[in-house]
Amino acid sequence: MNQVFDLPNFLLILLYAVVPLLFIIPFALMAVFFERKISAWIQNRIGPNRTGYWGLLQTTADILKLMQKEDIVASGADKKLFLLAPMLVFMGSYAAYAALPFSSIYIGTNINLGVLYMVAISGFVVAGIIFAGWASDNKYSIMGSMRSASQLISYEIPTLFVIISIFAVTQELNLKDISEMQTANILNWGIFGYAGLGFKRILLIPALFVLMIILFISTLAETNRTPFDLPEAESELVAGFHTEYSGMKFALFFLSEYANMFAVSALVASLFLGGYQSPFGYLGDLLNLPWLVPLEQVFWFLLKGLLLVGVQMWMRWSLPRLRIDQLMKVCWKYLIPIGFVCFIYITIIMYV
Amino acid sequence: MTNIIESKLKTDEMVLNMGPQHPSTHGVLRVELKLDGEKIVKADSHLGYLHRCFEKHCEAMTYPQIIPYVDRMDYLAAMSNELGYVLAVEKLLKIEIPERVEYIRVIMAEFQRIASHLVALGTFGLDTGAFTPFLYTFRDREKILTLFELTCGARLLYNYIWVGGVSHDLHPDFIRLAKEFIEYFRPKVVELNELLTYNKIFIERTANIGVLPPELAINYGVSGPSLRGSGVKWDIRREDPYSIYDMFEFDIPVGEGLAGTTGDCWDRYYVRILEMEQSLRILEQALDQIPEGDVSAAVPKRVKPIDGISYARVENPKGELGYFIISKGGLQPFRVKVRPPSFVNLSVFSEIAKGHMVADVVAILGSLDIVLGEIDR
Numbered sequence: 001m002n003q004v005f006d007l008p009n010f011l012l013i014l015l016y017a018v019v020p021l022l023f024i025i026p027f028a029l030m031a032v033f034f035e036r037k038i039s040a041w042i043q044n045r046i047g048p049n050r051t052g053y054w055g056l057l058q059t060t061a062d063i064l065k066l067m068q069k070e071d072i073v074a075s076g077a078d079k080k081l082f083l084l085a086p087m088l089v090f091m092g093s094y095a096a097y098a099a100l101p102f103s104s105i106y107i108g109t110n111i112n113l114g115v116l117y118m119v120a121i122s123g124f125v126v127a128g129i130i131f132a133g134w135a136s137d138n139k140y141s142i143m144g145s146m147r148s149a150s151q152l153i154s155y156e157i158p159t160l161f162v163i164i165s166i167f168a169v170t171q172e173l174n175l176k177d178i179s180e181m182q183t184a185n186i187l188n189w190g191i192f193g194y195a196g197l198g199f200k201r202i203l204l205i206p207a208l209f210v211l212m213i214i215l216f217i218s219t220l221a222e223t224n225r226t227p228f229d230l231p232e233a234e235s236e237l238v239a240g241f242h243t244e245y246s247g248m249k250f251a252l253f254f255l256s257e258y259a260n261m262f263a264v265s266a267l268v269a270s271l272f273l274g275g276y277q278s279p280f281g282y283l284g285d286l287l288n289l290p291w292l293v294p295l296e297q298v299f300w301f302l303l304k305g306l307l308l309v310g311v312q313m314w315m316r317w318s319l320p321r322l323r324i325d326q327l328m329k330v331c332w333k334y335l336i337p338i339g340f341v342c343f344i345y346i347t348i349i350m351y352v
Numbered sequence: 353m354t355n356i357i358e359s360k361l362k363t364d365e366m367v368l369n370m371g372p373q374h375p376s377t378h379g380v381l382r383v384e385l386k387l388d389g390e391k392i393v394k395a396d397s398h399l400g401y402l403h404r405c406f407e408k409h410c411e412a413m414t415y416p417q418i419i420p421y422v423d424r425m426d427y428l429a430a431m432s433n434e435l436g437y438v439l440a441v442e443k444l445l446k447i448e449i450p451e452r453v454e455y456i457r458v459i460m461a462e463f464q465r466i467a468s469h470l471v472a473l474g475t476f477g478l479d480t481g482a483f484t485p486f487l488y489t490f491r492d493r494e495k496i497l498t499l500f501e502l503t504c505g506a507r508l509l510y511n512y513i514w515v516g517g518v519s520h521d522l523h524p525d526f527i528r529l530a531k532e533f534i535e536y537f538r539p540k541v542v543e544l545n546e547l548l549t550y551n552k553i554f555i556e557r558t559a560n561i562g563v564l565p566p567e568l569a570i571n572y573g574v575s576g577p578s579l580r581g582s583g584v585k586w587d588i589r590r591e592d593p594y595s596i597y598d599m600f601e602f603d604i605p606v607g608e609g610l611a612g613t614t615g616d617c618w619d620r621y622y623v624r625i626l627e628m629e630q631s632l633r634i635l636e637q638a639l640d641q642i643p644e645g646d647v648s649a650a651v652p653k654r655v656k657p658i659d660g661i662s663y664a665r666v667e668n669p670k671g672e673l674g675y676f677i678i679s680k681g682g683l684q685p686f687r688v689k690v691r692p693p694s695f696v697n698l699s700v701f702s703e704i705a706k707g708h709m710v711a712d713v714v715a716i717l718g719s720l721d722i723v724l725g726e727i728d729r
Contacts, residue, residue, distance in 0.1 A: 321481025
């Protein structure tokens with residue numbers, strides 16, 4: 001037997017690939033549940049409270065229902081693309097988890113271009129959405145997918161401005177290294193100008209703060225969340241690109257939306273909010289238990305990501321929706337120029 | 353810019369049928385949109401999906417039997433519909449109405465106006481993508497419906513205002529609860545303003561959209577808040593007072609173009625907010641002045657008017673609602689014709705929707721506040 005197939009190594013890769021999935025599915029279940037609970041609290045309602053204790057099993061029951069549903073394919077639909085689209089969308093958001101540093105010892109693949117990889121792999125989501133809209137043979141779907149495509153492509157530009165600005169500051173595109181730079185001290189986080197930059201940090205703080213806002217807004221747009229949820233604007237386009245989808249295919253779209261929400265929140269947290277770093281040292285260091293540190297890091301990482309997901313939900317249930325031209329205006333007239341100015345400012349500070 | 357695109361790229365127009373099953377056409381309206389990308393070239397509305405032959409049915413029923421059917425026209429403002437119909441029949445009968453009945457009718461009509469406007473404002477928010485205001489307005493509307501339930505047992509379709517009187521006297525607690533509601537409701541309007549009315553995104557979405565110039569509005573016969581949003585001070589309660597509306601003090605708010613142009617969607621929305629405040633003023637006066645009396649004293653045993661015609665119009669929450677009744681002396685009317693405000697208001701839609709985007713269609717329809725039950729009858 002030759003050495004091409006290395007079983008232990010293969011199993012390790014498989015393990016690394018499966019861990020995000022083990023996170024995404026329970027997360028999506030809980031996120032949907034909490035989205036409903038949060039919306040209920042905001043809207044003066046009770047929310048789901050019948051299935052399981054405090055309604056906790058509601059989304060599980062919903063998923064079971066969706067799995068039992070008849071798999072309907074519209075008669076005019078392009079069957080292959082119709083089937084491929086939800087898988088592609090889910091693949092895009094699942095693959096993004098590979099570059100997320102959950103802790104200093106767990107990261108799917110520690111590639112040097114981690115941030116760029118995340119932005120690039122999200123491009124698959126666009127392709128999936130366009131496929132879905134085109135294959136559905138439905139006018140609402142195609143309008144939703146066209147909106148989505150133009151929106152995602154436009155909002156990648158401010159995202160990339162933020163990323164090159166971060167690159168100018170940290171000289172790193174590896175999410176783990178960027179997280180390492182923001183030590184376990186809240187004052188060294190990205191939003192307060194990374195560690196080891198001396199007095200320049202004070203000059204950088206305003207620009208970094210603005211960049212974080214830009215990144216957060218553009219990630220909202222990339223995940224199709226309110227106020228940028230035009231692709232699935234229910235009051236105009238019924239359900240947008242997934243109008244014709246039902247059952248498990250719809251569930252995949254749903255799952256990928258929530259997976260995406262956490263992925264982009266984790267990106268914001270990794271770049272600006274210290275990633276997996278604790279804001280004030282580790283209990284493991286204090287008690288001299290080294291194995292505790294990575295677990296704590298996972299805790300902080302999830303906490304930061306989930307808090308940002310909570311902010312996304314909060315915004316969704318308080319704000320109206322923009323129109324397509326206004327959405328483009330926000331991107332091209334405000335975010336991109338401001339992002340560009342911040343980038344120039346940061347390069348001047350760093351290299352002059 | 354546009355010229356380059358138009359000359360180089362020949363694109364087809366797309367016909368999009370919005371409705372009759374669509375989340376925001378407010379019922380079973382079908383809007384046939386001719387689209388150039390997202391821009392609207394032509395918008396036609398198609399009606400009739402909810403037609404129930406109301407006017408023909410009336411010819412086979414006695415006058416009091418018609419009242420429940422009247423409820424089902426504008427089902428969000430059943431009390432106001434009843435009031436209009438009953439006024440027309442009473443004109444034929446030439447009967448005197450006890451003062452207490454007049455007060456009760458005004459109180460109910462004004463509560464109904466607030467309830468109807470709350471639905472209009474909430475669903476308008478829903479149309480622009482804001483989910484939460486809708487549930488806030490429904491929470492407050494619920495309290496009004498509870499008051500109605502206390503009075504006559506029904507929450508939506510009341511059959512309460514009868515020819516010559518009302519079906520039940522007010523509940524002993526009604527006046528206290530109504531005053532409590534008024535006190536409760538005033539801060540809620542402020543809350544709604546903070547949440548939706550002055551929201552930057554909401555203003556962006558509705559200001560300068562669907563501008564309805566006053567001349568166009570008058571030419572099309574638009575009435576109610578949609579007309580007043582264009583800055584025309586026209587309110588049947590003031591211009592042609594019916595019941596006892598001439599006894600109360602209230603203002604007629606009109607659109608002033610605070611957020612954009614006068615007569616845009618935001619103005620039509622804002623006029624409704626201001627009108628709720630005026631309704632509260634009328635309610636306060638009516639609740640303080642309401643006299644004692646017998647509410648069924650003037651209810652005739654048999655409604656059998658002599659030959660004649662009558663026309664009565666009332667200011668419904670949606671606009672001017674008119675009833676034209678011809679009597680040939682029998683127990684049943686010879687002909688009943690309704691002038692529904694929603695139907696007339698909708699006619700202006702295709703005129704003002706042109707040149708806007710798909711998302712604006714929804715906003716314009718929401719700002720016109722149509723109810724299909726009334727359009728199709």
